[in-house]
Amino acid sequence: MTSSEHEHISVMLDESVEMLVTNESGQYVDGTFGRGGHTRLVLSKLRDGKLLGFDKDPVAIEFGRKLEAEDSRFEIVQDSFANMLDHIPAVFGTEKIDGIMMDLGVSSPQLDDAERGFSFMNDGPLDMRMNPDQGMSAAEWIAVAAEKEIADVMYQYGEERFSRRIAKAICEKRLEAPITTTAQLSKIVAEANPAWEKGKNPATRAFQGIRIYINNELGDLEKGLEVAADSLKVGGRLVVISFHSLEDRIVKRFMKKMSKGPDLPRHLPIQNAHLDIKFKTVGKATKPSKDEVTSNVRSRSAVLRVLERTRD
Numbered sequence: 230m231t232s233s234e235h236e237h238i239s240v241m242l243d244e245s246v247e248m249l250v251t252n253e254s255g256q257y258v259d260g261t262f263g264r265g266g267h268t269r270l271v272l273s274k275l276r277d278g279k280l281l282g283f284d285k286d287p288v289a290i291e292f293g294r295k296l297e298a299e300d301s302r303f304e305i306v307q308d309s310f311a312n313m314l315d316h317i318p319a320v321f322g323t324e325k326i327d328g329i330m331m332d333l334g335v336s337s338p339q340l341d342d343a344e345r346g347f348s349f350m351n352d353g354p355l356d357m358r359m360n361p362d363q364g365m366s367a368a369e370w371i372a373v374a375a376e377k378e379i380a381d382v383m384y385q386y387g388e389e390r391f392s393r394r395i396a397k398a399i400c401e402k403r404l405e406a407p408i409t410t411t412a413q414l415s416k417i418v419a420e421a422n423p424a425w426e427k428g429k430n431p432a433t434r435a436f437q438g439i440r441i442y443i444n445n446e447l448g449d450l451e452k453g454l455e456v457a458a459d460s461l462k463v464g465g466r467l468v469v470i471s472f473h474s475l476e477d478r479i480v481k482r483f484m485k486k487m488s489k490g491p492d493l494p495r496h497l498p499i500q501n502a503h504l505d506i507k508f509k510t511v512g513k514a515t516k517p518s519k520d521e522v523t524s525n526v527r528s529r530s531a532v533l534r535v536l537e538r539t540r541d
């Protein structure tokens with residue numbers, strides 16, 4: 230099977246697009262184009278608006294190019310959504326737009342295509358880069374990283390309790406032979422992991438941690454949220470779907486800070502008027518319906534949050 234044959238089922242599609250599109254002549258960004266599920270639904274709601282898509286992944290970009298050829302209201306750029314300010318003024322002729330969507334993390338085709346090296350289920354080259362032309366592959370990093378760095382990455386980004394033990398095993402094994410495949414790494418992790426969690430592959434957390442590190446996912450998210458909020462016009466919305474607690478914590482804190490101001494000691498005589506609040510959250514955090522989780526198990530950890538600009 231080639232990478233283009235792996236399908237992606239868009240998560241919380243109707244709910245998120247319903248929240249995003251408030252102006253049928255509006256200007257929108259899809260920060261995580263993937264296979265364009267959210268983009269296509271947004272375009273179907275626009276009369277004469279415009280949508281700019283971003284993705285780091287070359288295969289996603291190929292799909293985006295096909296859509297560009299079909300629909301003149303759409304453009305795609307191969308870049309991180311963290312760099313959207315470099316593109317928004319040129320594409321839209323303005324710095325402020327009507328809405329920005331982020332459906333975070335990796336797509337099913339990335340996970341399912343063994344050749345991309347994200348999967349502990351299918352053996353392939355240990356790569357894990359969303360953009361294989363940028364930065365170090367997981368194999369390159371694992372070959373040179375210090376034991377403590379490997380442990381920290383698995384602990385901080387994978388919340389792996391046994392990160393030190395696993396890092397030690399990785400550093401011992403890499404002296405015997407280079408670790409270049411996903412099967413090699415998942416075997417080393419499984420053997421070093423003393424307490425397998427029920428229903429979870431023992432390499433899940435280690436792989437998640439390394440993937441997040443290799444792609445700078447949390448750094449991009451923090452920067453992306455700031456620049457996205459800056460790019461919204463009054464009434465414009467930022468709609469974010471996150472897939473694990475580290476992402477959701479960042480999104481939740483950011484939206485709270487923007488809509489309520491920073492956490493300050495209670496006794497300080499500061500009122501909302503002094504805080505210059507320019508945003509509000511829309512609704513509560515939403516999870517997918519039971520039916521969606523049943524039909525697409527990958528949606529089970531999704532959380533949807535929405536922020537709206539209320540004034541300049």
Ligand SMILES: C[S@@+](CC[C@H](N)C(=O)[O-])C[C@H]1O[C@@H](n2cnc3c(N)ncnc32)[C@H](O)[C@@H]1O
Pocket residue numbers: 237238239240260261262263264265266267268283284285286289308309310311332333334335336337359449450
């Ligand atoms: C969950 S998928 C999005 C699926 C898409 N919403 C759809 O319906 O087809 C996430 C996509 O975002 C891309 N991605 C993740 N982080 C990114 C970033 N910081 N900048 C640009 N693209 C990113 C990934 O390469 C992947 O293709």
